[in-house]
Amino acid sequence: MIGRRLVNGVEASAISVDDRGLQYGDGLFETMAAQNGRVRNFARHMERLAEGCRRLGMPMPPADLFELECERALEGLGAGSVKIMLTRGPGPRSYRPPAHPTVTRIVVSSAPKPRNDPDTGIVVRLCETPLGLNPRLAGLKHLNRLEQVLASAEWSDPAIAEGLMSSVDGRLVCATAANMFLVRDGRLLTPDIRDCGVAGVMRGIVLAAAQELSLPAEIRDLRPADLADAEEVFLTNAITGVRPVGEIVGIRRYVAPGAVTRKLMEWTTRAAGA
Amino acid sequence: MIGRRLVNGVEASAISVDDRGLQYGDGLFETMAAQNGRVRNFARHMERLAEGCRRLGMPMPPADLFELECERALEGLGAGSVKIMLTRGPGPRSYRPPAHPTVTRIVVSSAPKPRNDPDTGIVVRLCETPLGLNPRLAGLKHLNRLEQVLASAEWSDPAIAEGLMSSVDGRLVCATAANMFLVRDGRLLTPDIRDCGVAGVMRGIVLAAAQELSLPAEIRDLRPADLADAEEVFLTNAITGVRPVGEIVGIRRYVAPGAVTRKLMEWTTRAAGA
Numbered sequence: 001m002i003g004r005r006l007v008n009g010v011e012a013s014a015i016s017v018d019d020r021g022l023q024y025g026d027g028l029f030e031t032m033a034a035q036n037g038r039v040r041n042f043a044r045h046m047e048r049l050a051e052g053c054r055r056l057g058m059p060m061p062p063a064d065l066f067e068l069e070c071e072r073a074l075e076g077l078g079a080g081s082v083k084i085m086l087t088r089g090p091g092p093r094s095y096r097p098p099a100h101p102t103v104t105r106i107v108v109s110s111a112p113k114p115r116n117d118p119d120t121g122i123v124v125r126l127c128e129t130p131l132g133l134n135p136r137l138a139g140l141k142h143l144n145r146l147e148q149v150l151a152s153a154e155w156s157d158p159a160i161a162e163g164l165m166s167s168v169d170g171r172l173v174c175a176t177a178a179n180m181f182l183v184r185d186g187r188l189l190t191p192d193i194r195d196c197g198v199a200g201v202m203r204g205i206v207l208a209a210a211q212e213l214s215l216p217a218e219i220r221d222l223r224p225a226d227l228a229d230a231e232e233v234f235l236t237n238a239i240t241g242v243r244p245v246g247e248i249v250g251i252r253r254y255v256a257p258g259a260v261t262r263k264l265m266e267w268t269t270r271a272a273g274a
Numbered sequence: 275m276i277g278r279r280l281v282n283g284v285e286a287s288a289i290s291v292d293d294r295g296l297q298y299g300d301g302l303f304e305t306m307a308a309q310n311g312r313v314r315n316f317a318r319h320m321e322r323l324a325e326g327c328r329r330l331g332m333p334m335p336p337a338d339l340f341e342l343e344c345e346r347a348l349e350g351l352g353a354g355s356v357k358i359m360l361t362r363g364p365g366p367r368s369y370r371p372p373a374h375p376t377v378t379r380i381v382v383s384s385a386p387k388p389r390n391d392p393d394t395g396i397v398v399r400l401c402e403t404p405l406g407l408n409p410r411l412a413g414l415k416h417l418n419r420l421e422q423v424l425a426s427a428e429w430s431d432p433a434i435a436e437g438l439m440s441s442v443d444g445r446l447v448c449a450t451a452a453n454m455f456l457v458r459d460g461r462l463l464t465p466d467i468r469d470c471g472v473a474g475v476m477r478g479i480v481l482a483a484a485q486e487l488s489l490p491a492e493i494r495d496l497r498p499a500d501l502a503d504a505e506e507v508f509l510t511n512a513i514t515g516v517r518p519v520g521e522i523v524g525i526r527r528y529v530a531p532g533a534v535t536r537k538l539m540e541w542t543t544r545a546a547g548a
Contacts, residue, residue: 005291007291012291013290013291013292014288014289014290014291015288015289015291015296016287016288017279017281017286017287017288017289017359017380017382018287018382019296020423021296022289022293022295022296022359022361022417023303023359023417023419024299024417024418024419024420024422024423025298025299025417025418025419025420026419026420026423029297031367056420056423056424057424057427081367083367085291085296085297087296088423093305093355093357093382093384094426095419095422095423095425095426095450095451096423096426096427097423097426097427099430106291108291108292108367110367129410130408130409130410131408132406132407132408132411132470133406133407133442134404134405134406134421134442135404135442136403136404136421136424137406137420137421137424142420143296143297143298143299143420144298144299144418144419144420145297145298145299145300145369145418146298146299146300146330146411146416146417146418147408147410147411148298148369149294149298149300149330149362149369149370149371150330150331150410150411151369152368152369152370152371153331153370153371156373168407168408168409168469176369177369195442196406
């Protein structure tokens with residue numbers, strides 16, 4: 001079972017070549033975990049999507065409609081993941097958005113992918129492809145992802161699970177498809193994403209968990225040099241949850257999962273099951 | 275006649291929702307002027323596309339194939355424009371490019387658009403949306419165009435023909451869909467595009483024309499303040515050619531077209547007719 005595709009609520013696997021999502025990357029997406037036929041943390045994903053629509057000046061379809069379509073896409077599959085793409089729809093050749101766009105809703109479900117992370121944490125590397133800065137786009141999960149594509153193409157060793165990306169001005173920001181956290185002196189540290197990076201749903205959940213667990217957490221600028229004296233490092237992503245890092249190639253190894261990471265893994269797994 | 279669409283050489287107007295061009299903006303495009311059933315400056319467009327493929331690590335289809343498809347798309351239309359999109363093709367959900375991608379070729383022709391630029395030059399404004407810096411993507415005409423979309427959405431007054439964009443660090447770089455040139459002390463000045471902006475085909479033609487006409491030309495960093503003491507300003511684009519600017523809102527008016535701009539308009543029009 002490879003999953004199902006819906007375009008504007010109809011089972012279909014194609015969109016117009018005139019769609020602005022293709023022409024300009026003019027749209028947003030969400031990648032969401034699913035179990036028992038439903039999307040996890042659906043409300044948080046819809047909040048981010050609505051915020052993206054607000055900032056891009058695009059109408060947001062009703063969240064109820066997406067919920068229904070996600071459930072339909074998950075029929076016969078139950079668990080796995082759902083990806084939503086929402087574009088500004090078809091338009092003539094012009095960067096200028098139509099005054100009254102007809103957005104395109106795309107919902108694609110996938111079967112669960114086998115996870116084979118080592119028990120001692122994943123191995124990650126530092127990428128050379130930098131992240132450009134643009135406060136207008138920062139935080140959004142938009143369809144302009146060439147930087148992540150190029151960063152992901154930097155390695156092919158299957159033993160390396162992810163790559164960490166820095167901004168053009170040398171701040172450590174995220175992994176190609178995850179946010180990152182450091183633990184130092186028992187405090188959680190995660191990069192500020194004011195001018196690049198994505199406001200990850202799992203990042204938000206971990207920050208909320210930290211508050212509930214009375215773990216001090218700080219959003220701040222970090223540098224690759226900060227990796228050397230971190231006690232623990234983990235990545236967050238809506239599909240893979242909290243993922244401990246056991247090694248950063250050429251930098252150092254970590255005992256993984258460390259105590260703080262383990263606590264957050266348990267908390268988020270429990271929350272997901274609730 | 276609204277033009278014709280070919281996808282991988284077949285008359286079609288749809289692509290897969292799994293196409294990486296849609297999912298990530300993982301691809302390139304060219305927008306080209308056409309007359310007498312043929313694309314103008316075709317070789318230059320193909321050179322830029324090939325350079326884009328090289329830098330994105332994508333296979334470049336034979337230019338002959340595109341030439342044939344452009345001619346087919348222009349049948350019954352003759353003049354107007356052709357847009358090519360070349361994507362890394364369909365792929366599973368992953369930023370990492372497939373090792374052996376099957377690229378998607380999209381060729382779309384359009385009838386000529388009526389031009390009604392005032393004889394005294396177009397009116398342009400300064401945009402607030404900045405351009406992020408990324409040397410890995412600079413110069414390429416790639417499908418990640420949200421910055422241009424947001425900049426174009428900043429105004430709706432039809433009397434304003436274009437918007438000038440600056441980089442996040444305050445350098446003047448280009449218009450939303452054109453390169454820009456200033457004339458000062460009889461010298462041509464055009465922004466360096468080492469870390470943002472597009473290596474425009476018409477920009478290249480104007481730089482070549484300058485050499486032939488013994489006009490001194492300089493590629494360098496420019497600031498919005500440089501607009502105030504320029505004698506002439508013009509924009510370049512493959513479709514609209516050399517386009518004199520008569521006014522930059524809130525900055526100043528120019529006598530347009532100025533002598534240098536006029537010389538380049540004549541040169542490029544003659545070259546296009548040849």
